[in-house]
Amino acid sequence: MTDQIQRFLFDDTNVRGEIVTLEQAYAEVLDRHDYPPVVNRLLGELLSAVALLTDTVKLDGTLSIEVRGQGALALLMAESNPGGELRAIARLAEDAEHPAEDDGFRELLGQGRIIITLDPTDGHRYQGIVALDQDSLAGCLETYFTQSEQLPTRLWLAADGKRAGGLLLQRLPDESQNQDADAWERSVHLADTITPEELLGLEQLEVLHRLYHDETLRVFDPKTLHFGCTCSxxxxxxxxxxxxxxxxxxxxxxxxxxxxxxxxxxxxxxxxxxxxxxxxxxxxxxxxxxx
Known part of the structure; x- marks a missing residue:
């Protein structure tokens, strides 16, 4: 199935994860705009990331990720909520040349920052800011978790203009359940072997089996995701x-x-x-x- 997110954890460890796949929701975002292919791919990564973060922080409200740069790509923004609704936009700089197909993340955005906003239904809005000082969106978001959440977190993101997907691993602070001291390093090392083609082309359970068939993995029921706009x-x-x-x-x-x-x-x-x-x-x- 596409357009879903699935939570999993490694038994007797303090390591948890999420895996997301998007197709129809991703297509509906792209169908409403006419972006260059390289921007379409970054939007797919951002949609995957916002879905992963929303499910990870367990927010009863809206979570948005806003990437602001000073390069050819001025803005990327995606938003998600617990109901599984996703939406996203991009904006090119007015005087920018058409981005090249092989432009990288930092080349497209230049200097800038990522603003992550948690807007709960009840409570105060929280914003975290991290600089665009890594070579990928995943790297910048990992820095955010290190600085703001203080939880070791790794992300793998991929998109090709038709499908988007992502994998998140996180080490929780509770050591009481951790009977495997090497679980975090081992799970990250195995995840580093996944290719974008596998992340986009395989079913989620196939990806988890491909990576962790020798581990004791507990997989939870998936949650459906879809495009949804909250305008009114x-x-x-x-x-x-x-x-x-x-x-x-x-x-x-x-x-x-x-x-x-x-x-x-x-x-x-x-x-x-x-x-x-x-x-x-x-x-x-x-x-x-x-x-």
């Missing part, structure tokens, strides 16, 4: 209000209405003068007094 008329309206009433009324005077679209799914939203004035009136209302 209310969210777009809230975004419009950030422009300020003067600018909104100026656009209305020039165009008669305000039209915009979601960058992720291209759904169009239109607001006429009456709707905009109602939004502005609501935004001016004082908060209710609690007794």
């Amino acid at each position: 008329r209310d969210r777009i309206a809230s975004a419009l209000l950030t422009l300020g009433q003067d600018e909104l009324r100026q656009v209305l005077a020039e165009q008669g209405s305000i039209e915009t679209q979601c960058h992720f799914c291209h759904t169009r939203y239109a607001f006429d003068g009456v709707e905009i004035e109602a939004l502005l009136a609501d935004s001016d209302q004082p908060p209710p007094v609690l007794h």
Whole structure:
């Protein structure tokens, strides 16, 4: 099966893992945009990574990964939630030349940073930032886990424009269950032998068997993933209000209405003068007094 994520752990150790495969969700992201092939591949890696991280941190909310660079590729962004919804976009720099097929990660992005945002349904938003100082997206995210989570974590990511996949291994701090002192080093060493072709072409259980047939592995039920956009008329309206009433009324005077679209799914939203004035009136209302 494609478009699923599967959790596994090594019995009697403190090592756990996740493996993800994407096809339809990946295709739906690419079908909505016209990116160069090399950008399509990086988006596939990012989609795999955001799915892996969402399942790893067990967040009840939204997790996003935003890669901002100063090269030809200005932005990569992907978002995921516990419901298995994924979405992603990319943006090329306005004055950039068309990226070459063989451009590498750092060559495409140049200097920059990755911003990882955890936005729980209840609670405070958390952001972690890591520099683009590694040669791959996986390497940068491993640095994030080292700095922010302080948990040894390794990632393997791959995408070819049609399928995307990823593997994550993590050593948990609880040593009480660890009866195998070499488990972490051994599991990472074996995972290092996986090829992108195997990660994309084999079923998930085949990949795990290929790597860990001599290990005692416990595999959990997979979770289905799919493309899903969280845009809505209310969210777009809230975004419009950030422009300020003067600018909104100026656009209305020039165009008669305000039209915009979601960058992720291209759904169009239109607001006429009456709707905009109602939004502005609501935004001016004082908060209710609690007794």
